[in-house]
Amino acid sequence: MNSISKNERKNNERTMCSLKEIEKRKIVEHNDLITSVAKMDKVPLKIFELAVSCIDTDNPPKNNTIYLSKAELFAFFKVDDSNKHHRFKEAIAKMQEQAFFEIREEKDKGFKFRRILPIPEVAWTDYDDKVMIRFDQAIMPYLIDLKQSFTQYALSDLVELNSKYSIILYKWLSMNYNQYEHYNFKGGRRAEQVEAYRNPSITVKELRTITDTVNEHKHFPHFENRVLKRGIEEINAHTSFNVTYEKVKKGRSIDSIVFHITKKPVARNDFYKLEEQDPIYLQDKANKEQAEELLAGKALKSKYTKLLLDNMLLSPYEMTDTSLMAGLQAHVYPLYDELKELRGLNGVKDHLSYVRAKQEAYSKRNITKYLKKAIEQYLPTVKRQDIENE
Structure with a gap:
């Protein structure tokens, strides 16, 4: 028991x-x-x-x-x-x-x-x-x-959203903006297609459907005030997005809504412990942040980052996380370099294709740990095969 x-x-x-x-x-x-x-x-x-x-x-x-x-x-x-x-x-x-x-x-x-x-x-x-x-x-x-x-x-981003409509709108806007970031970095879409993700359009009929207001706020000004204006105000005030919208008419009626999405700059964190005001702590913190930024900058330019994107093992959203990108550059990409020395760049490509095919859904919470574990398990096999071949 x-x-x-x-x-x-x-x-x-x-x-x-x-x-x-x-x-x-x-x-x-x-x-x-x-x-x-x-x-x-x-x-x-x-x-x-x-x-x-x-x-x-x-x-x-x-x-x-x-x-x-x-x-x-x-x-x-x-x-x-x-x-x-x-x-x-x-x-x-x-x-x-x-x-x-x-x-x-x-x-x-x-x-x-x-x-x-x-x-x-x-x-x-x-x-x-x-x-x-x-x-x-x-x-x-x-x-x-x-x-x-x-x-x-x-x-x-959801903590301060106090309306069902603002949550639904935020998720729909995120869906579109994520695709904008993905194709803007990776390519594979025409320029106007990429911009359409940052400026997505939706019919009023479809917007009423996903916000569950088909039978509510039937007069459009009421719908606009309760759903659109209030939702966008909350999103702009409390999330990482700045959003505006315009109404598109068809005849005398409002047929669709076009949203325009931009990302806010990363905000400075004003909440810190009193002991963190110590000059030595602040200098160490600044050095650490500078080192992370340098590593993250290298990671953004790395060919391995593009390979991870191609295999959907990394998203454009995650690329905005400086700590995550620095972790990849420091702990994962050197192991990919080892594999590249042994098998060439195609060997790295084959490994990442296998990782993606083998694992139906990978951890979105610690991708660095996941990818590091995968390559650490694979490298000994490659090295053992080379020794046996010799």
């Missing part, structure tokens, strides 16, 4: 999702889920997004189950009043009674529609800080089988 309890405790510790590093957490979803209809309110939608950010696609959660801390869950929603537990129970009840995704998948002659209840089970106790969340099996392919057509965005 005690051994079972220990095993369960260890499993819970492994799958417990911490919000302490919220700035580093990412959400990855299939584009079919991004363009689906979320039949739920803001709070259930944010609970779902928070739970998705806990999934490690390299090691999918056992029984589709993750664990959250109550304290950190309330912190994510900025809830600190005495009624927070009651409000949490209400949100969970509402999510399980009403919330579902209506997913549209393109088929030969049109669309195939699926209705999926994303989180059928949430469990907690009144004496423990842990909240168990279990995903439905039907939703998992949209969260872990991400070979192509997926979108990645920062969990921190």
Whole structure:
């Protein structure tokens, strides 16, 4: 009995999702889920997004189950009043009674529609800080089988979004802007096609569908004020995007909306510990940041970065992460150099093709560790083969 309890405790510790590093957490979803209809309110939608950010696609959660801390869950929603537990129970009840995704998948002659209840089970106790969340099996392919057509965005961008519409718009805009960054760096699209991703257009009919407002705010000025203006204001105020839009008429009616997306410069972090004001600490920190920037700059110019992009093992979004790129340059690319010496550049290409084909979904949370482990396991085999050939 005690051994079972220990095993369960260890499993819970492994799958417990911490919000302490919220700035580093990412959400990855299939584009079919991004363009689906979320039949739920803001709070259930944010609970779902928070739970998705806990999934490690390299090691999918056992029984589709993750664990959250109550304290950190309330912190994510900025809830600190005495009624927070009651409000949490209400949100969970509402999510399980009403919330579902209506997913549209393109088929030969049109669309195939699926209705999926994303989180059928949430469990907690009144004496423990842990909240168990279990995903439905039907939703998992949209969260872990991400070979192509997926979108990645920062969990921190969702924290301050207080409207269901702003969350949905932000995800749709991220889907388009990610493609702009991808093709702008990699090529493979005409200039006007690339620009179309940064300035995406959507019909009002389709926008009403994905925001679940087909039967709401039927008068366009009401729709614009409640959905468009309020959503874009929140996105501009609280996310990494600056967005404007223009209305396109067809006859006397507004037929479609064209969005214009730009990325904000990386903001300076003003929150630091008092001891970090020490001149020696600041100098060490500056040296470290300078070294990271130099390594990241080299990585951006490296032929290996392009190979990772070609094999969808790296996204343009991840290329904006200085620490990640510096890690690749410092810990992974030297090993690729070793392989190149042994097998040539084509040998590196073959290795990355194999890595992508072998692993259906890799970890979006620590790609450096994942790629380093893959090449470290492969290099001894190559060296052993060369010795045997000699």
